[in-house]
Amino acid sequence: MGSPTTGRDVLASARESGTLRAGYDNQAPWAFVDKSNTVTGGGVEITRSTLKAIGVERLEGLLTPFESLIPGLQARRFDMITGGMGIVSKRCDQILFSDPFILARESFVFKKDSKYKVSTYEDVADQPNMKLAVDPAGIERTYATELGVKENQLVLASGLAEMIAAVKSGRADALSISSTSINTILENPRNSDLAASKAITPVLKGQPQWGGVGVGFRKEDKNLRDAFNDQLRTYMKNGETARIMAPFGFSKEDIDAAATHTSQELCASQT
Structure with a gap:
């Protein structure tokens, strides 16, 4: 198992090593371990696919209680947060978010x-x-x-x-x-x-309260967040997000609705 990346350019390091580690809370259908002992779920798979598209081949998951995800990210136990974390102002004060990939009512x-x-x-x-x-x-x-x-x-x-x-x-x-x-x-x-x-x-x-869900990043890893966001926006436009998440029961309606929102907007308006 790899270690969280360190240094000034996390994305460059991850492209070189081929791996990023993500913290996740065990909550299906967002993130869970399947019968083959693989970390999967709607949030995990859209994260995994987006990372591959920007040059990071492997996503490793570290099971973490929900309340410990942000502290764990800040302590560099892992490089990002995946699964089903909502984008709300009190969390935005602590970490960066990607744009939402789904609205969860x-x-x-x-x-x-x-x-x-x-x-x-x-x-x-x-x-x-x-x-x-x-x-x-x-x-x-x-x-x-x-x-x-x-x-x-x-x-x-x-x-x-x-x-x-x-x-x-x-x-x-x-x-x-x-x-x-x-x-x-x-x-x-x-x-x-x-x-x-x-x-x-x-x-x-x-x-x-739209319930926008995104991927979390450290404040200092804006370059990683921005590269992730650019690719995620492409997936939101071409239908890839819906295709990836459909097997886990997520609706195209809720995914398409997220495309009209940004993390900046949600951070400013969501309690």
Whole structure:
């Protein structure tokens, strides 16, 4: 396994060595290890293909808890962040992002026999006895509290598996997550007792929260980010992004919608 690249020109070093290392959180369909022990997923494969097109042949993945991805990148444990990290202002203060390659809306998952009805964060706020599972490092926690959900209504669960377990055990009445993960949840036979709401775009202070997802880079690696962005834009225009991500259940509609946004815009407007 390679080591994170060092030096002033990360892209030049990576082209010479043929490898970049990416941190990822284990969350299908964005990033996960398949049956052949290969790191894959929609976010991973668009990253891998884009890197190859700019002269970096291999992408190595380093499994990292979501909340440790940005600190790990800054500490040079890896060279970039792949998977499903949303582009929001508080993260943009710490790292650079590529332009978004998809817009990820929000959905709620609950038991089919739940006594609560939920399709928006406001629905949760209006039912004060309802408990909502969220990842402590995920943007859903911000959406919930900004839209009226009380802290004592939140059940903090790290990662999708823990959130599902919280709902199944009754510790939470629902979980909130990117709508792109819904098929992965509901297609699992072990989750036949679960259902999901329709996807929504939360609105905070009059600003739609688009859920743009991109690849993260260190602030000092702007040349790598810019080269990646140039190639990604080509893929967004010619349909390659949709082709690469379709096998993981991502919709062409959500991918095409991302093409009208930039990381600069999202960094300035997304909470």
